[in-house]
Amino acid sequence: MSVSYSSSLFIDIQNISYMQLLLFDLMTILAILIASNFLNKNIISSYLLLGLSINSLLFFGMHLDVLVFSNSSPWWFWSFYSLGINLMDFMMIAILFINKDFLGLMKLKGRLFRSRTEFKSL
Structure with a gap:
């Protein structure tokens, strides 16, 4: 994670596209x-x-x-994007320090996979 974010220090942030940011996250x-x-x-x-x-x-x-759609006027998705990106970045940084399941993600994951195995056995 730190390698990915550190590599972004060498990127010209004024000229990067959303697709390049997407590719960085996918990598x-x-x-x-x-x-x-x-x-x-x-x-x-x-x-x-x-x-x-x-x-x-x-x-x-x-x-x-x-x-793709050449939209240049702000709308609700742009605000959602800004809030979502910042919240996810904060969550990823926080988990590195806290190392606790503060959103209950592991419990949810356990329930989902337990439900699937119970469903398959029926």
Whole structure:
């Protein structure tokens, strides 16, 4: 995660596109998935994957809005994008320090996978 964010220090932020930001997040997701196969899957990797996935969706949405649909006037999605990106970044930083399941993500994950296995056994 720090490698991904550190590499963005060398990017000209004025000329970067939403698609490039999306690709950076997708590469980071891939690196976390590869690393989690060799390391212990823990709370931190789950929260990072969630945050980066949501950020990726928001970057893709902005790419569609601005470049594909050529929208140049602000609307509710732009505010949602700004709030979402900042909240996800804060969550990803917070989990590195807290290392606790403060959103109940692991409990939800356990319930979902337990439900699937119970459903399959019926």
